[in-house]
Amino acid sequence: DTEVTQTPKHLVMGMTNKKSLKCEQHMGHRAMYWYKQKAKKPPELMFVYSYEKLSINESVPSRFSPECPNSSLLNLHLHALQPEDSALYLCASSQAVWGTDTQYFGPGTRLTVL
Amino acid sequence: GQQLNQSPQSMFIQEGEDVSMNCTSSSIFNTWLWYKQDPGEGPVLLIALYKAGELTSNGRLTAQFGITRKDSFLNISASIPSDVGIYFCAGPWANQAGTALIFGKGTTLSVSS
Numbered sequence: 001d002t003e004v005t006q007t008p009k010h011l012v013m014g015m016t017n018k019k020s021l022k023c024e025q026h027m028g029h030r031a032m033y034w035y036k037q038k039a040k041k042p043p044e045l046m047f048v049y050s051y052e053k054l055s056i057n058e059s060v061p062s063r064f065s066p067e068c069p070n071s072s073l074l075n076l077h078l079h080a081l082q083p084e085d086s087a088l089y090l091c092a093s094s095q096a097v098w099g100t101d102t103q104y105f106g107p108g109t110r111l112t113v114l
Numbered sequence: 115g116q117q118l119n120q121s122p123q124s125m126f127i128q129e130g131e132d133v134s135m136n137c138t139s140s141s142i143f144n145t146w147l148w149y150k151q152d153p154g155e156g157p158v159l160l161i162a163l164y165k166a167g168e169l170t171s172n173g174r175l176t177a178q179f180g181i182t183r184k185d186s187f188l189n190i191s192a193s194i195p196s197d198v199g200i201y202f203c204a205g206p207w208a209n210q211a212g213t214a215l216i217f218g219k220g221t222t223l224s225v226s227s
Contacts, residue, residue: 004156040200042202042220045215048214094213105149105156105157105159107155110154
């Protein structure tokens with residue numbers, strides 16, 4: 001089983017709202033990732049969690065706040081977003097933290113900021 | 115930073131035709147991954163390549179890991195309408211902090227029946 005689940009599937013929020021995206025995997029993977037993807041572009045890395053600790057933050061604005069409550073869950077808390085933050089947000093996981101391991105993606109959350 | 119050069123950018127083919135796309139890099143990668151993405155969905159792993167020279171098939175898909183470790187190609191034989199989507203090559207790039215995937219810019223495939 002190589003399933004990564006994400007909720008919600010779609011999210012519409014105003015610029016003053018606070019919302020959260022959720023990601024879950026039960027493959028025992030030790031690394032989890034958040035990516036942002038604009039239409040017709042490749043995914044762009046936002047954050048990497050290794051063994052439940054934030055290991056990479058690709059200079060993401062503080063209005064995006066990641067959280068890893070346990071080895072199976074990854075959250076992305078959203079606050080005071082801008083319309084340009086509208087995108088597909090993808091979660092991924094991999095068995096290994098370092099090296100050349102394969103990453104498996106969830107179906108994504110389509111975020112629209114009004 | 116690291117870049118993967120993927121070509122072609124788009125392809126328009128007839129059902130039943132074969133398709134080929136490739137990815138090159140100026141740096142050596144130890145793994146090459148090929149993903150397919152349908153609109154509004156996450157990328158789905160098609161083929162993973164772990165060894166230089168490796169040729170791997172998955173149904174009508176065949177991918178090869180270049181012998182120099184700086185390139186890879188993906189072939190689709192006898193295309194069908196459900197092959198429509200965006201195909202991305204990707205390579206894991208590890209540093210002290212962790213591993214990030216470097217993506218090509220994608221090949222958009224359109225299939226007419």
